[in-house]
Amino acid sequence: MADEIAIESSLREKRRFKPDPAWSRRANLPGKAAYGRMVKEAEKNFQRYWARHARENVSWFSPWKKILDWKPPFAKWFVGAKTNVSYNCIDRHLEGPNAWRRNKAAIIWEGEPGDRRVLTFGDLHREVGTFANVLKANGVKKGDRVVLYMPLVPELAIAMLACTRIGAVHSIIFGGFSADSIRDRVQDAGAKIVVTADGGWRRGQIVPLKKMVNDAIRKLPEVGRVIVLRRTGQDVPMRKGRDVWWHEQTEGVSPECKPAKLDSEHPLFILYTSGSTGKPKGILHTTGGYLTHVATTARYIFDLKEDDTYWCTADIGWITGHSYVVYGILANGATSVMYEGAPNWPDEERFWQIVDRYRVTVFYTAPTAIRTFMRWGEKRVKKYSLSSLRLLGTVGEPINPEAWMWYRRVVGRNRCPIVDTWWQPETGGILITPLPGAVETTPGSATRPFPGIFPEILNEQGEPCRPDEGGYLVITKPWPGMLRGIYGDPKRFREQYWSKYKDLYFTGDGARRDARGYFWIMGRVDDVMNVAGHRLSTMEIESALVSHRSVAEAAVVGRPDEIKGTAVVGFVSLEGGVEAREELRDELRQHVAREIGPVARPDEIRIAAGLPKTRSGKIMRRLLRDVAAGRETTGDTTTLEDFSVLAALRSDED
Ligand code: PRX
DSSP states (O other): HHHHHHHOOOOOOOOOOOHHHHHHHHHSSSSSHHHHHHHHHHHHHHHHHHHHHHHOOOOOOHHHHHHEEEEEEEEEEEEEEOOHHHHHTTTTGSSSSGGGGGEEEEEEEEEETOOEEEEHHHHHHHHHHHHHHHHHHOOTTTTTTEEEEOOOOHHHHHHHHHHHHHOOOEEOOOOTHHHHHHHHHHHTTTTTTEESOEEETTTTEEOOHHHHHHHHHHHHHTEEEEEEEOOOOOOOOTTTTEEEEHHHHHHOOOSSSOOOOTTTEEEEEEEEEETSSSSSSEEEEEEEEHHHHHHHHHHHSOOTTTTEEEEEEEOOTTTTHHHHOOOOHHHHTEEEEEOSOTTTSSSSTTTHHHHHHHTTEEEOOOHHHHHHHHHOOOOOTTTSTTOOOOOEEEEESOHHHHHHHHIIISSSSSTSEEEBBBBBBSSSSSOOOOOOOTOOBEEEOSBBBBOOOOOEETTTOOOOOOOBBEEEEEEEETTTTTTEETTTTTHHHHHHTTTTTTEEEEEEEEEEEEETSOEEEEGGGGGEEEEEEEEHHHHHHHHHHTTTTTEEEEEEEEEEEEETTTEEEEEEEEEOOOOOHHHHHHHHHHHHHTTTTTGOOSSEEEEEEEOBTTSSBBBBBHHHHHHHTTTOOOSSTTTTTOOOHHHHHHHOOO
């Protein structure tokens, strides 16, 4: 259908921000010319280009025989080479020219109740070696899957690194998932061992992790061992013969554990992510290519230097935490800040306190967090100096220009470049992003592909779209961090990612590229609505809504409509102090009509104190679609952060 091709896009952003020359001079990629050379090098021979980064950013025990073996859709990178991820993240910072890093902070951690710990690379070496020996003593062998269900504490990073040290494959389940989700994942991964904690802290409450694990594996006799970290200290039921304490297991154990020499394609981890069918997909990543990708991108995009204090606010249980709290950052020998809890505990200033306390230099967060800070008011941010910050990043969803500008002005004090990084769990690391010292930015655009990544925008027929014509985002050449499959399901892997266009990776995202070659991600293609024969991006309407001074957050979904096919329903929460007046609904409708065009005018506006979100901060549109259509919610709600918001939305009939 013709209208399937033309995803309409009407936002036109004119603001531009050039890299500051003084900033660029110091950057790991110092300016436009250097960037141009890197792009050329990658275009000339992308395999050799990635091999250079593999040599520069990763240490190998033995070299590869072939850079890439590509039998679509199956890729092998650095074939025959041997390496170890924990060696790269720890040991190599303790020897040779970098031996001084032994006493450099690897992890600066703060618990929600206010407890603090700093682990140097030397400390990390001891702790990881010790826990690797504990895993071995508990029967874990190379290739075995280990499920980690933990709060955001240093021991989670330690357990991950211990797995990679001995070639075990970790599968982290985010601490916000419920017992049913754990059971499905443990079973799918075929894990026999689970590492958890008695609990974790979230908004002053204990999240009962161990209890969840008990419920999840009650009927899974194959799980023979549960190692429990004491974090919150409350009583938890321990099953004799199966459950053991972390502190007892590690007592007196040698910290010496040689890193296993693993094949470049040895599985590193499985991370479950939701798919359109509801059954989670186990995204599989392997060793050498993944590490090359995350170490290289972290070095250039976050511009990591020895004196940086880098903070990514994501939970390690999500891909962002895997790649850019732990692996990509530690591989660079950089310092990673971790914070266990909620941004509004004990109050809405916690993040800014942390930035000032540790003098964070590089700060990476999500648009949803930024919009939440906007709602809490800029006064809360302005109270803090934030003078240490030099670079800001975002990830997870399209950032609306208003939030981008606010982030730049209020957090970055108009002094820090912003990197809007586009990627997915499947891509392993960042694929589309500005390079902070080299690429001019414009609010709302993730700008250009990282050199060595080759995206394209195609229409339904597989033809390249014209400038500014919306279409489907694909990646045309393999890249080192790409997923190697869906665990145990090669058929679904092919169908999901490789069947829409032959031998091209289908991202599932809609996008357009402007005349300058800048990419504008329009969100998931299932977030695109067909309203009266026009395709509209929900994100663009949301962006228009939040550009209204009364609106803090917005989510837009389609509701089946007899006449228009789909009616547009906008859910909004208001800025502090704004009253939910009846006239406001009309005003907002008109506002969208003005910003985008009458076709985008929402048919209905619902106002509520908050929107239903997952624990990772994503708005659960599926639930909003149910609310908009007046249906009962049938799907999975286990990741929903706060149930009361759903009820409130239901009762706000227009
Ligand atoms: O639609 C894209 C959006 O988030 C999706 C991946 O979501 P998730 O599995 O939660 O992983 C997020 C962390 C990598 C993508 O398909 N997305 C991610 N980053 C951006 C983005 N959309 C626009 N701009 C981004 N920077």
